[in-house]
Amino acid sequence: MRTTLKVSCFSWTYAKNLSFIIASALLLIYGSAAVAQAAVLRVPGEYKKIQAAVDAASPGDVIIVAGGAYLENILIKKPLSIRSSGGVDETVIEAADKTKATVTVEGTSGVSLVGFTFKGSESAGLRIFNSKGVRVINIKAVESENGAVLISSTETQIFNSNMDYNTSFGLYLERSQYNNIRENTMSYNGDKGLFLSYSSNNTISGNSVNLNSWNGILLWFSNDNNINNNRTLRNTYGLVIGESSGNILTDNVTLPNIFIIMPVLLIYTGVLVYLIQKYTVTLLYGD
Amino acid sequence: MILLYLPTVLASLGLILATSSFISGLQIIRTSNPSIDAKIHKFNGYVSISIYIILTVFGFVNSGFNPLVLLAWLSGLSVILVKLWIVKKRRRTLKKYVSWFGVTIVIIWLYLTYIHIPI
Numbered sequence: 001m002r003t004t005l006k007v008s009c010f011s012w013t014y015a016k017n018l019s020f021i022i023a024s025a026l027l028l029i030y031g032s033a034a035v036a037q038a039a040v041l042r043v044p045g046e047y048k049k050i051q052a053a054v055d056a057a058s059p060g061d062v063i064i065v066a067g068g069a070y071l072e073n074i075l076i077k078k079p080l081s082i083r084s085s086g087g088v089d090e091t092v093i094e095a096a097d098k099t100k101a102t103v104t105v106e107g108t109s110g111v112s113l114v115g116f117t118f119k120g121s122e123s124a125g126l127r128i129f130n131s132k133g134v135r136v137i138n139i140k141a142v143e144s145e146n147g148a149v150l151i152s153s154t155e156t157q158i159f160n161s162n163m164d165y166n167t168s169f170g171l172y173l174e175r176s177q178y179n180n181i182r183e184n185t186m187s188y189n190g191d192k193g194l195f196l197s198y199s200s201n202n203t204i205s206g207n208s209v210n211l212n213s214w215n216g217i218l219l220w221f222s223n224d225n226n227i228n229n230n231r232t233l234r235n236t237y238g239l240v241i242g243e244s245s246g247n248i249l250t251d252n253v254t255l256p257n258i259f260i261i262m263p264v265l266l267i268y269t270g271v272l273v274y275l276i277q278k279y280t281v282t283l284l285y286g287d
Numbered sequence: 288m289i290l291l292y293l294p295t296v297l298a299s300l301g302l303i304l305a306t307s308s309f310i311s312g313l314q315i316i317r318t319s320n321p322s323i324d325a326k327i328h329k330f331n332g333y334v335s336i337s338i339y340i341i342l343t344v345f346g347f348v349n350s351g352f353n354p355l356v357l358l359a360w361l362s363g364l365s366v367i368l369v370k371l372w373i374v375k376k377r378r379r380t381l382k383k384y385v386s387w388f389g390v391t392i393v394i395i396w397l398y399l400t401y402i403h404i405p406i
Contacts, residue, residue: 263397266299270306277307277327285323 038062043070050074050082050093065116071096074103079110087115088138094120095144101127102144109133117142124149125166128156136161141170147186150176150199157182164188170212173199173222182206189213193235196222205229212236216254219244227252294345295400301338302396304331309389312374332371335396339364342399363395 039058043065047053051074053063059078067086070093076082084091093116095102102118102125105111109132117140118125125141126148128134132155139161141147147163147170150156156179163170163186170186170193173179177199183206186193193209193216196202200223207230209216216232217239219225224246231253232238238254241247308331314324343360350356370388 262299263302263400266302266400267306267393270303271310273303274307274310274327277311277330278323281323281326285326 040064042066044068054078054080054082065091067091069094073097073100076103076105076111077108079108081112082114082116083112084115088117088140091115092117092119095122098122101125101149102141103127104129105131105134107131111135112137114138116140119143121145124172125163127151128153131156133157135159140164142166146170146172147189148172150174150179152176154178156180158184160184163193166190168192169195170209171195173197173202175199177201179203185209187211192216192218193232194218196220196225198222200224202226203228207231208233210234215240218242219247223247294342297338297342297345298396298400301335301342302393302400304335304338305392305396307331308335309386309393312370312389313386315374328374332367335392336364336367339367339399366391366395 039061041047041053041057041061041063043050043053043063045066047056049072050063050065050070051072054074054076057063057078057080059080061080063080063082065082065084065086067084067090070091072093073095074093093102098120099122101123102121103113103116104127105113106129111131112135113126114135114137119140119142121144123144124146125144126136126139128148128150130152132153134153134156136148136156136158137160139148139158141161141163142165145167147166148158148161149169150171150173152174153176156176158171158179158181161184163184166189168189168191170189171181171184173196175198179199179202181194181202181204185208187208187210189212191212191214193212194204194207195215196204196217196219198221202222203226204217205226205228209230210233212235214235215237216235217227217230219227219241221243223244226248227239228248228250229252233253233255239249239252308328311324311328311331315321315328318324346356346360366388370392373388
């Protein structure tokens with residue numbers, strides 16, 4: 001009886017230690033693999049072109065781009081984190097082929113873009129197509145036909161970015177759901193600041209959409225979007241909703257484009273005020 | 288919300304008073320008994336300068352201090368002060384400049400109204 005108990009205790013202790021060793025080994029292997037997966041590629045250090053680094057990278061890799069001007073069109077079809085080390089104003093990517101978007105993210109998920117200026121495209125500075133969970137932070141998408149375009153994409157986050165001075169739209173969403181667009185500027189565009197077409201359940205908050213030639217924000221066949229704390233100042237029309245339902249609008253500020261007529265009215269008011277003042281003073285003090 | 292619109296409201300009020308002040312300034316020169324216009328001119332002048340100083344402070348609070356911007360604000364203020372000095376002196380040789388200074392002040396207020404419409 002005693003012998004059996006000893007053997008039993010030994011077996012249990014041995015098994016426990018063995019499990020611990022195996023678990024530790026697995027953790028170590030997994031950890032090493034994880035570290036090995038997230039390689040860092042540098043442009044222009046290791047690769048002259050950003051696209052070359054994108055092509056060479058494996059899913060999950062990080063590409064760090066130094067400040068400078070890059071003339072190319074970039075196509076991203078795998079989950080990568082691409083960020084600049086020189087800052088948004090110093091790291092400028094201009095479309096080599098003007099007919100294509102400067103940067104295209106297509107058919108992938110988990111792409112992250114941080115700290116770039118995209119410009120010079122007759123299509124779009126940034127085009128996100130059929131993708132999920134793309135993160136766009138501190139980007140300038142300027143001086144293109146459209147700043148950024150999202151088509152059939154979900155769960156995109158666009159944060160703290162500028163989509164200004166484009167010929168048509170600052171940001172255009174088509175058939176895109178559950179995206180989060182917050183604290184961006186979409187101003188001085190030739191047509192609309194933000195255009196949602198057939199796009200539902202998006203959150204649009206804290207954006208400044210000012211001085212666009214036509215609409216500030218337009219929702220067209222777009223339902224159940226949450227539009228809050230945005231500024232749409234001095235557009236021809238601030239916030240326009242058509243053929244849409246279930247959108248929640250809270251705490252948005254709009255100011256119409258009255259800056260042309262307002263000074264003229266004020267000068268006329270000044271003349272009237274003079275006459276009123278003169279009449280009042282004459283009444284009080286006499287001639 | 289109030290801070291968003293307040294500079295625009297103040298600048299607009301300044302433009303109204305500058306216009307009224309310009310007309311009253313001209314009337315002071317033209318009429319032989321300018322006491323009523325002098326009162327209007329004085330009232331508008333004090334209020335306009337107060338608004339001008341408040342807008343200057345607003346500008347620096349919103350955009351930070353810049354010596355060149357301060358110089359621009361001071362030059363605008365100097366135009367207002369020179370015009371006030373001319374009107375106060377009532378010298379025949381200086382009177383012809385009142386209309387020019389008046390127009391300049393209205394233009395300054397026009398500019399202020401433009402730049403303070405919030406975006």
